[in-house]
Amino acid sequence: MVVGICVGETSLTEVTFISDKMPKVGEYVTIEYDGKKVLGMIENLIRGNDALNVDINDFKAIQKISRIGVEDNYIRGKVKILGDVNDNLKLPRTPVLPGTEINLADGEILKKIFNVKNPIRLGTLVNQSDVEVNVEANPILSRHLAILAMTGAGKSNTVSVLIDQMMGYNVPVFVFDMHGEYKDAEFPNGSVNVIKPKVNPKFMNFYEIKKLVNIPSNGYIQERHFRRAFNAAQKDITDGVAHENNFLKAIYDILEKDSNVEGSDKQIVDVMNKIEDAMERYSNIFDQYSGDILSSIKMAHVNVLDLSQVDESVASVLVSHILRSSLKRSKNAANSGDKKELMDNSVFFILEEAHILAPNKRDSDSKRWIQRVAREGRKFGLGLCLVSQSPKTVDHDALSQMNNMIILRLVEPEDQRHVQSASESLSQDLINQLPSLNVGEAIVLGLMSKVPTLVKIDEFKGRRHGDDMDIVSHFKDAVKKEQEEVKKQEDELMDMGYDY
Incomplete structure (x- = not known):
């Protein structure tokens, strides 16, 4: 089926065409020239009329021309060149000759293109x-x-x-x-394998825990105290002095000992407060007995x-x-x-x-x-x-x-x-x-x-959440149920001999 004819200057990447029938944007076409069969895609379409151009400002004149039913309507489109069908969709080395016909791509060609290995x-x-x-x-x-x-x-x-x-x-x-x-x-x-957002602090690095403890990037003194305690806690766990299942508490205990030393920096207490706050705030995600989240992944x-x-x-x-x-x-x-x-x-x-x-x-x-x-x-x-x-x-x-x-x-x-x-x-x-x-x-x-x-x-065939809520139906049904319940109670009272 002929879609149109190439006009004007053509290039290796795109072609302009004129058509007497309206194709669709997104349709694939083929152009045969120089022994090649080139695949293209219609990316742009314009309808126009030379007699009804934008330079005419007289409404009555436009109305008369449109009533006559002029034959000057045209359809102009642009095709993006995708490649030679017979040469693994390699781009051609020569442009299309103006006047060449453009045809709608055969369904078998398209099925071959979308036939992939995996x-x-x-x-x-x-x-x-x-x-x-x-x-x-x-x-x-x-x-x-x-x-x-x-x-x-x-x-x-x-x-x-x-x-x-x-x-x-x-x-x-x-x-x-x-x-x-x-x-x-x-x-x-x-199947779905739901993983809870639980993380053992011992699997987290210094910067991740520092972020949760809320030590600011410009808090250099606090960061120094925290880093020293972090490293000491890791060593205590390795040496068996502290238990790995409560890493944040181990850091806190080291800072607490330092804070009791006379003349200690008051910012140690600030860091302790932030650790305490983090242990409370993130108690729902910290799990000292959980393993590495990656180990929960199922193939x-x-x-x-x-x-x-x-x-x-x-x-x-x-x-x-x-x-x-x-x-x-x-x-x-x-x-x-x-x-x-x-x-x-x-x-x-x-x-x-x-x-x-x-x-x-x-x-x-x-x-x-x-x-x-x-x-x-x-x-x-x-x-x-x-x-x-x-x-x-x-x-x-x-x-x-x-x-x-x-x-x-x-x-x-x-x-x-x-x-x-x-x-x-x-x-x-x-x-x-x-x-x-x-x-x-x-x-x-x-x-x-x-x-x-x-x-x-495709429409997904399984079940999922995330669709828009039907709020109107919810409240409409709620009112309807309430009215039905009132009617039911009235009927029961009538049956008992009460008259309204």
């Missing part, structure tokens, strides 16, 4: 529901992924579909669940760390602790030369509310380790997925390391600009399509897909 099914083509969209699993795990959308565009459904597909490969997925959306979820391809499970009951500062410390420990463990395995151990330590981390954990305009512990894993994780089997409904507030450095993106509807221009600046393969024409996407529709691009794709994401 498929992750996301859905179907928006414009061709009979064509499955499968992306390659390995580039997601090794080159990271961002799932971005405005609220209500289908982000949580997309995450759930992705997780369920990952379960088909027994990949250990670890979700930092900020709102408790996944702790009670049910996945057709795997072929959705491992969900429920952070819904902790504040942002605690969530930041826990995220940084887990990512730091995971990267350290994987590096040790790599240095040992044990490839099996390295592969066994592989984890795919999903960070919900990435704009909170990796904020764009302020520092945080979690942000630094998200950046580290984003830069280094692929060498050590650690994958990262950043999920956010506010892309503009996600750290640009971390976002630019996401070599794959699933972008659902985005309306705000600043969000669009921020995402485009972080992605080399997101053209302005594709950016312009983001506000017009329907719920559940997404632009998929990156190393996981051979070509940029407009996808209708």
Whole structure:
């Protein structure tokens, strides 16, 4: 089927065409020339009329012309060149000859393109529901992924579909669940392993505990006292003088002895007060008998760390602790030369509310380790997925390391600009399509897909939380139930002989 004819100057990357029928943005086309069959994607469409141009300011004249039904309507579009179908989608070395016909791509060609070695099914083509969209699993795990959308565009459904597909490969997925959306979820391809946000202080490093104890970065004297007691407590535990199951208490006891020495610095007492405050404030997350959180990860499970009951500062410390420990463990395995151990330590981390954990305009512990894993994780089997409904507030450095993106509807221009600046393969024409996407529709691009794709994401078949609350129905039903109860009581009184 002929879509249009190439016009004007063409290039190696894009072609302008004129058509007599309206194609659809996102449709794939083929152009045959110079012995090649080149695949392209329609990224832009314009309808116009030479007789009804913007320079005409006379309303009556415009009305007369439109009534006549002029034949000057035209359809102009732009095709992004994706590559030669018969040469592994390599870009051609010569541009298309003007006047060349553009045809709608055959379904068999598209099915071949989306036939990958380790498929992750996301859905179907928006414009061709009979064509499955499968992306390659390995580039997601090794080159990271961002799932971005405005609220209500289908982000949580997309995450759930992705997780369920990952379960088909027994990949250990670890979700930092900020709102408790996944702790009670049910996945057709795997089970949920809920991990409580409990951490044994003995597994935390100096800077993590210092952060929880709330010693300020400019509190040099307090930090010196705390560091000395921290190191002494570690030695006491090694020597058997103190018990490892109460590390913070061991630090406190050392400072308490120092505070009783005549002439001691009063700031020692300040540090003791902060430790005491931390032990009380974080009693719900400190567990002196728990093991390392990483040891709780189960293969072929959705491992969900429920952070819904902790504040942002605690969530930041826990995220940084887990990512730091995971990267350290994987590096040790790599240095040992044990490839099996390295592969066994592989984890795919999903960070919900990435704009909170990796904020764009302020520092945080979690942000630094998200950046580290984003830069280094692929060498050590650690994958990262950043999920956010506010892309503009996600750290640009971390976002630019996401070599794959699933972008659902985005309306705000600043969000669009921020995402485009972080992605080399997101053209302005594709950016312009983001506000017009329907719920559940997404632009998929990156190393996981051979070509940029407009996808209708599958509806998740399992069960999860996180949908919008039906507040109106709740209160409407409550009033209805109350009225029914009053009626029931009146009927009972009538039966007993009472007359109203």
